[in-house]
Amino acid sequence: MRRLAAFAKHVLLLLWSALVVVPFVLICLLAFRSEKDIYNYPLGLGGSFTLENFAIAWWGPGGDTGVGIFLANSASVALTALATNLAFGAPSAYFITLLSGKVRRRLIRVFLVATVVPLVLLVVPYFQLFDFMGGLNNPFALGFAYGSVALPTTVLILTAFFSDFPHELREAASLDGLTAFGTFIRVVLPLSKGALVGTSLLALIFVWGESQLAVPLLQDPTAQTVPVGLLAFRGQFQGQLGPIFAGLSLAAVPIIIVYLIFNRFIAKGIALGGVFR
Amino acid sequence: MTLTVQAASIQAATFAVLKEAFEAANPGISVKIQTISDDQKQTTNLQVVTGSNPPDVAFVPTNSNVYTSALEVDGLLPLTDVWENQKLDSRYDASTAAATKAADGIPYVVTTDNLLYNVAFYNKDLFEQADITVPENRRIPDNETLYEIADKLKAIGVAPVNFSGKDIFAAGWLIDGLLPTAATPSEMENYLTSYNPGIEVTVEYTDQPFVQTIEQLAEWAEHGVFQDGFLGQDLATALAQFQQGQAGIFIGASAHVASLTESGLSYDWLLLPPVEGSTTTVTLPSYQGDSWAVPAKADHPDEAKLFLEFMMSDEMQVEAFGGNDILPIVNTVSLDQLTELDPVTRSLVEDTVANGAPIGWTSAVPGAFGQTHIGGQVQALWSGQASVSSVAEAQQAELLKVREG
Amino acid sequence: MALVGLFFVVPIVQAVTVSLSGWPGVGPVEIEGLGNYAAVLASPEFYHSLLRTVVFAVVVAFGIVSIATLLAAAVSRRVRGARIYRVIWFIPGIAPAAAVAVYWNTAFQPEIGTVNAIAGLLGLNTNSALLASPSTALYPVILVSIWSGVGFAFILILGGMEQIPVSVYEAASIDGASPARQFFSLTLPLLRPILSITATLNLIWAFNNFTTVWGMTNGGPGLATTTLPVLVYRTAFIDGQFGEGSAIAVIAGAILLVLGFVSLRITQSRGVS
Numbered sequence: 015m016r017r018l019a020a021f022a023k024h025v026l027l028l029l030w031s032a033l034v035v036v037p038f039v040l041i042c043l044l045a046f047r048s049e050k051d052i053y054n055y056p057l058g059l060g061g062s063f064t065l066e067n068f069a070i071a072w073w074g075p076g077g078d079t080g081v082g083i084f085l086a087n088s089a090s091v092a093l094t095a096l097a098t099n100l101a102f103g104a105p106s107a108y109f110i111t112l113l114s115g116k117v118r119r120r121l122i123r124v125f126l127v128a129t130v131v132p133l134v135l136l137v138v139p140y141f142q143l144f145d146f147m148g149g150l151n152n153p154f155a156l157g158f159a160y161g162s163v164a165l166p167t168t169v170l171i172l173t174a175f176f177s178d179f180p181h182e183l184r185e186a187a188s189l190d191g192l193t194a195f196g197t198f199i200r201v202v203l204p205l206s207k208g209a210l211v212g213t214s215l216l217a218l219i220f221v222w223g224e225s226q227l228a229v230p231l232l233q234d235p236t237a238q239t240v241p242v243g244l245l246a247f248r249g250q251f252q253g254q255l256g257p258i259f260a261g262l263s264l265a266a267v268p269i270i271i272v273y274l275i276f277n278r279f280i281a282k283g284i285a286l287g288g289v290f291r
Numbered sequence: 292m293t294l295t296v297q298a299a300s301i302q303a304a305t306f307a308v309l310k311e312a313f314e315a316a317n318p319g320i321s322v323k324i325q326t327i328s329d330d331q332k333q334t335t336n337l338q339v340v341t342g343s344n345p346p347d348v349a350f351v352p353t354n355s356n357v358y359t360s361a362l363e364v365d366g367l368l369p370l371t372d373v374w375e376n377q378k379l380d381s382r383y384d385a386s387t388a389a390a391t392k393a394a395d396g397i398p399y400v401v402t403t404d405n406l407l408y409n410v411a412f413y414n415k416d417l418f419e420q421a422d423i424t425v426p427e428n429r430r431i432p433d434n435e436t437l438y439e440i441a442d443k444l445k446a447i448g449v450a451p452v453n454f455s456g457k458d459i460f461a462a463g464w465l466i467d468g469l470l471p472t473a474a475t476p477s478e479m480e481n482y483l484t485s486y487n488p489g490i491e492v493t494v495e496y497t498d499q500p501f502v503q504t505i506e507q508l509a510e511w512a513e514h515g516v517f518q519d520g521f522l523g524q525d526l527a528t529a530l531a532q533f534q535q536g537q538a539g540i541f542i543g544a545s546a547h548v549a550s551l552t553e554s555g556l557s558y559d560w561l562l563l564p565p566v567e568g569s570t571t572t573v574t575l576p577s578y579q580g581d582s583w584a585v586p587a588k589a590d591h592p593d594e595a596k597l598f599l600e601f602m603m604s605d606e607m608q609v610e611a612f613g614g615n616d617i618l619p620i621v622n623t624v625s626l627d628q629l630t631e632l633d634p635v636t637r638s639l640v641e642d643t644v645a646n647g648a649p650i651g652w653t654s655a656v657p658g659a660f661g662q663t664h665i666g667g668q669v670q671a672l673w674s675g676q677a678s679v680s681s682v683a684e685a686q687q688a689e690l691l692k693v694r695e696g
Numbered sequence: 697m698a699l700v701g702l703f704f705v706v707p708i709v710q711a712v713t714v715s716l717s718g719w720p721g722v723g724p725v726e727i728e729g730l731g732n733y734a735a736v737l738a739s740p741e742f743y744h745s746l747l748r749t750v751v752f753a754v755v756v757a758f759g760i761v762s763i764a765t766l767l768a769a770a771v772s773r774r775v776r777g778a779r780i781y782r783v784i785w786f787i788p789g790i791a792p793a794a795a796v797a798v799y800w801n802t803a804f805q806p807e808i809g810t811v812n813a814i815a816g817l818l819g820l821n822t823n824s825a826l827l828a829s830p831s832t833a834l835y836p837v838i839l840v841s842i843w844s845g846v847g848f849a850f851i852l853i854l855g856g857m858e859q860i861p862v863s864v865y866e867a868a869s870i871d872g873a874s875p876a877r878q879f880f881s882l883t884l885p886l887l888r889p890i891l892s893i894t895a896t897l898n899l900i901w902a903f904n905n906f907t908t909v910w911g912m913t914n915g916g917p918g919l920a921t922t923t924l925p926v927l928v929y930r931t932a933f934i935d936g937q938f939g940e941g942s943a944i945a946v947i948a949g950a951i952l953l954v955l956g957f958v959s960l961r962i963t964q965s966r967g968v969s
Binding site: 137163245 | 703704707763766770777783784787788790791795796798802803813814875906907928929942945946949952953960
Binding site for chain 3: 338356360361363364456457518525528537658663671675
């Protein structure tokens with residue numbers, strides 16, 4: 015019986031892994047194929063080998079703006095967004111948990127309201143705001159906006175984590191003469207690495223893939239992020255799947271590396287969190 | 292100084308030629324091309340063009356909501372001087388000139404090129420294999436012949452007519468081919484212009500010509516003329532399947548000739564039949580909506596106008612727009628000057644010289660009323676969520692709405 | 697708070713203002729009244745779309761949370777290869793959704809798509825065209841949304857599971873509780889806050905998901921996959937009726953808010969011991 019359960023478990027794990035990995039392997043394989051072979055051999059096994067797609071993706075169809083520049087822009091956007099998001103999100107979330115029950119619940123509701131705002135609704139107001147403040151075609155300005163858009167979600171998640179934070183530690187800190195803010199910086203933050211990295215990752219996913227807001231805000235090809243740039247490879251009279259796949263493969267690499275690096279911190283943060291239970 | 296110019300991503304090659312030639316002719320001005328996507332040119336480009344930091348030369352298709360709305364707030368500069376300098380009133384065909392001006396008779400855009408669409412490209416080898424006789428004069432005479440061709444193609448295991456049913460513009464292509472065969476010339480003219488409140492509606496969308504057109508679309512789908520799953524397939528996919536010999540016919544445009552020829556396929560083209568019972572000669576619809584404007588808040592309006600004039604010069608019409616993907620629009624350029632034209636494109640143009648190529652209905656009327664509205668409606672019809680009469684009624688209701696403003 | 701004000705309150709106020717006007721997308725906004733709301737509430741398209749959206753959001757959120765919980769439960773007990781799994785499962789979530797949707801649209805095409813090619817390898821029919829039929833077009837979109845959402849939910853839930861002290865399980869084992877029983881009577885209740893917030897967030901994200909739906913189907917065929925964000929986009933941007941589009945968005949926001957609270961309530965009250 016137990017054997018059977020263990021077996022079923024492994025089957026489940028492998029099955030899901032296959033579901034997740036196969037499409038990416040295919041995207042990578044198809045990126046090396048000509049447009050025609052992509053349709054001829056949907057499993058990527060056949061046809062001739064070409065690096066042309068990667069060349070188009072990297073330097074762009076016009077030869078001047080491609081994934082190379084898009085990646086740099088995405089990185090600027092992402093860093094600005096994360097900085098904004100954490101600098102404002104973490105303290106807000108923490109101090110919300112210190113408030114009395116009623117006020118706290120009200121505030122959480124405000125943030126919940128903010129998370130339900132559909133992005134479509136924000137496109138025009140954001141364009142006007144950016145236009146007014148001269149922030150168009152500026153990846154840093156977009157990053158700042160992304161960081162703020164992700165703020166309510168960050169606050170909601172961090173509030174959930176911080177509300178589990180052990181009382182005793184906070185009390186001990188205040189006995190040691192630390193102010194509330196000091197406690198937050200010296201005691202709470204270092205012990206919440208897991209949660210912080212987790213929410214940052216979430217913000218990063220959002221920032222890395224978002225295109226709806228970015229399309230009108232980043233008109234200039236030299237300012238565009240990866241998703242915005244990739245979409246431009248597809249036109250009404252001509253579809254080029256190869257460069258999109260090549261671009262996707264290239265764009266996924268840096269973020270996987272980032273994840274691999276921070277994966278350790280997540281594990282560590284979670285382990286530390288467990289100690290104080 | 293730097294002149295910013297918007298262009299669709301597909302036009303990258305054309306605009307590379309323009310940029311180089313313009314910079315050589317105008318030392319001191321450098322041109323920066325900003326590509327925009329198809330989605331954008333119909334939607335959020337409105338905010339960009341009317342914003343405080345617009346491009347100097349904006350891509351504003353005349354059948355898009357962007358054009359209509361930008362005009363409402365005086366967001367585009369009048370281009371009367373550009374038209375005069377380039378004698379566009381006479382160098383455009385009369386219908387093009389009329390369609391390109393706003394309702395007040397003032398031009399706010401120049402339209403640079405011509406595109407022929409709703410072309411039924413066919414695979415010569417597959418036709419031979421399926422024992423299909425190529426119809427005379429490149430025209431499939433009637434539905435019966437079309438169904439026979441489709442059946443023969445299916446019998447040899449390939450898709451009959453590959454069509455991009457997922458794309459919102461696609462149904463419009465077929466309508467643009469059919470409607471002129473169902474309507475009289477005067478009815479057709481009214482369909483093309485009656486969205487304008489200043490023009491009296493003499494034929495409604497619930498009247499015979501439009502209804503018959505929609506009925507025809509329903510009937511073709513019922514008879515399995517299109518490939519399996521065509522409603523979920525976009526143009527790129529439908530084209531690719533045709534290129535690799537998995538479909539006998541592909542509904543495309545002159546813009547596809549270059550890539551079809553490049554793929555080494557042995558192919559030629561036909562036209563789909565008229566509506567049931569019609570004897571009108573089917574013509575190729577033309578799209579002349581690739582148009583450019585100068586936003587009212589552009590930083591360099593004078594240089595922008597210079598660029599527009601440059602695009603319209605005979606020289607650039609041949610060199611930049613005379614490739615295989617798009618065709619020059621002015622009548623001062625002759626077919627002989629386009630030495631690099633693919634034989635297939637040449638034959639398309641020759642057909643338009645012989646039989647005409649009127650502007651298609653979805654290319655002429657505002658997009659929200661024509662192309663995108665009917666696209667969704669016909670998709671619903673094909674997938675069983677709407678009926679012929681409900682589609683016609685919805686179109687008529689949309690007409691009243693657009694006339695009210 | 698100022699940021700939230702700048703980036704949320706201002707746009708929301710503006711959206712509500714626009715929803716009361718006939719704004720064409722440019723120029724000054726002139727308030728005209730509740731006409732747009734009346735038009736939206738009288739339109740069958742809106743209700744059709746609302747129903748689709750709710751079904752889509754609930755199925756996607758439920759799918760994501762249940763799969764993520766199962767996966768987390770499997771991995772939290774130090775399975776061999778757990779480290780690799782953690783990395784692999786996260787990948788779909790980080791690929792740009794707009795580009796991924798392009799891939800998946802191709803993959804679901806009959807004959808030439810990967811999904812059908814794999815079906816062919818398994819000896820199944822290779823010409824299914826799920827995206828082309830209004831009755832089935834939503835399924836692939838749901839599957840892809842779940843596929844890309846599980847990764848992050850998994851990490852959140854796993855984080856929660858690993859914070860449950862081992863001693864709790866040891867005590868339970870001594871009491872003779874089977875692993876399955878432990879999972880249902882210990883793990884799930886202890887995870888309640890995290891499950892609750894994960895489910896609610898995913899519900900909200902799915903409800904507002906535009907990119908995947910638009911990229912895979914453009915909302916078609918017909919209106920079959922036109923969820924509310926797609927309807928808003930079509931109405932406001934393509935048709936140029938920003939007033940009506942904003943009205944739909946405001947109503948959708950209100951409905952989502954109610955859904956969000958309901959979701960928090962249900963998930964928080966369930967299994968309270």
